[in-house]
Amino acid sequence: MLDVRRLRLLRELAHHGTIAAVAEALAFSPSAVSQQLSALEREAGVPLLERTGRRVALTPAGLNLVRHTEAVLERLEQASSELAHARQGLAGPLRIGAYPSATRAIVPAALAELAARHPGLEAMVTEVDPAAVAAALRAGELDVALVHEYDLVPAEPEPGVAVTRPLFTEPMYLAARGAGTVAEQSGAPWIMAQPGTLCHQMALRACQAAGFTPRVRHQVDDFGTVLALVAVGQGVALVPHLGTAGGPPPGVTLTRLPMYRRTRAAFRAGAAAHPAVAAFTAALHSVVPAELGGPRDTR
Structure with missing residues (x-):
């Protein structure tokens, strides 16, 4: 019998x-992962892995087993x-991931x-960049998370992860x-998020689409801090609507x-x-502001 925990390791590999x-x-420790994968190969009875330098490639049998996994x-x-539906009432921990501007503007409500609605649920929020959500969901560190994509940085499908339709859509601002315009800021210093984040990719591609490579002066993830830096002449930036909560500082247009x-909810495939x-x-649907496509008060 194949061990499901070891199959998870093969899927992650x-x-x-x-x-x-x-x-x-x-x-885990690398040695523990190696030992568990070796045990899985013994259970399978055929080679699942082949080493190529520091990397480990899956054999055709290994790749086929991942698809079944x-x-x-x-x-x-x-x-x-289905088991959760059979219980009386919702209770226990719910591990939620969210990016910072949503954590501040949407998640508390x-x-x-x-x-x-469900006082027995214990919601636990962790701030996480959308680029890291898939791995956290597959690892069981999160149960559900808010992820976003930009027009210039569409989301790539992630194995083992499903997403909802957009929960809300925000305009972007310079x-x-x-x-x-963005093109008129080709000579200005730019303030961008940390490399490796979707926000950084979005700003970089927006500048490239306008015909230039930006000169990055500051790398800051918090949009409140970004706007404060813009206000004192430290550069220009691209900011989403949630990042402008409370309005811009004096002097910032x-x-x-x-x-x-666009923001969606992500969870493990099968958990919808x-x-x-x-x-x-x-x-989330019930608290999205009307200007972002949420419910409107008809009273």
């Missing part, structure tokens, strides 16, 4: 490419969802709504000391751009019907 990366993603894990999530950021995941998604 297919995504990460090295045993060290799998160990880091799942908080994805289906098995999705069915297990579905089974877990959603948590209040969730607590009012933040500068005066109105203008926000010029709306024909670009958008889990009552806790569905409850959190419903709470």
Whole structure:
């Protein structure tokens, strides 16, 4: 019988490419990962791995087993969802991931709504960049997370992860000391998020689409800090609507751009019907501001 925990390790190896990366993603030691994969090969009775330098490649049998593993894990999530429906009331921990501007502007109201409807749920929020969400979901560190994509940085499908339709859509703004276009800021210093984040990729591609490579002066993830730096003449930046909560500082002009950021809820494949995941998604829908496509007060 194949061990499901070892199958998870094989699935992660297919995504990460090295045993060290799998160990880091799942908080194991590299030797423990190697031992478990060797045990899985013995269970399978055929070679699943072949080493090429520091990387480990999967054999055709290993790749085929990963495909079956994805289906098995999705069915297990579905089974877990059905069992949760059979219980009386929602209770226990719900591990939520969210990017910083949503954590500040949307998540608190959603948590209040969730607590009012399901007081037995213990929501626990962790700030995480969308680029790291898939690995955290597959590792079981999160149950549901908010992720976003930009017009210039569409989301790539992630094995083992499902997403909802967009929960809300935000316009993007050029933040500068005066109105203008992105192309007109080719000679200005730029303030961008840390490399490796979707926000950094979006700003870089927006500048490239305007015909130039930006000169990056500051690398800052918090949009409040970004706007404060723009206000004192330290550069220009691209900021989404949630990042402008409370309005810009004096001296900063926000010029709306024909670009958008869309936010979705992500969870493990097969978990869409889990009552806790569905409850959190419903709470999010109910608190999205009307200007971002949320429900309108008809009273």
